[in-house]
Amino acid sequence: MIEKTVGNVIKAKDLQEVITVPASAKVSDAVALMSRKSVGAVVIANPAGPVEGIFTERDLMRRVVDEGRDAKATPIAAVMSREVRRVPPTATVEDALRLMVVHGYRHLLVEDAGKVQGLISIRDLMSWMILPDEGVAHEGRVGVIKARTEDVVGSLHGLKAG
Secondary structure (H helix, E strand, O other), X not given: OOOOEHHHHHHHOOOOOOOEEEOOOEHHHHHHHHXXXXXXXXXXXXXXXXOOEXXXXXXXXXXXXXXXXXXXXXXXXXXXXXXXXXXXXXXXXXXXXXXXXXXXXXXXXXXXXXXXXXXXXXXXXXXXXXXXOOOOOHHHHHHHHHHHHHHHHHHHHHHHHO
């Protein structure tokens, strides 16, 4: 599972589209969109070029709520993270998890030759690794998930140490 690529993870996601907002959008509009789509981040799109940034739940807490900003008046451009970590679709799940664990990222933009393929979260990667891909009888599902979880936890401890 950990040797599979993030491209495989993107293809298996329920939500295939990358949720985007313009830099001029207000924080409240981005948060409403995130809530409707059940996502933890939106990409700040630039119609004329590369992605401008990302706005995450963590940005909301740190740069809006903690700083006492008005979500209805604050533009996303003022509180987004401008540094967006990118990985190619050929990166392995292990490589992506290593980046996330070591650097504290929760989301990675998947790009191929400058073209956005998707956005993956640490939750996407954990679900990919833990949940069985083929049907398992209800009675056996708990055992399969527990075994995979133990494998993943062991792998993560190895990533953090390495």
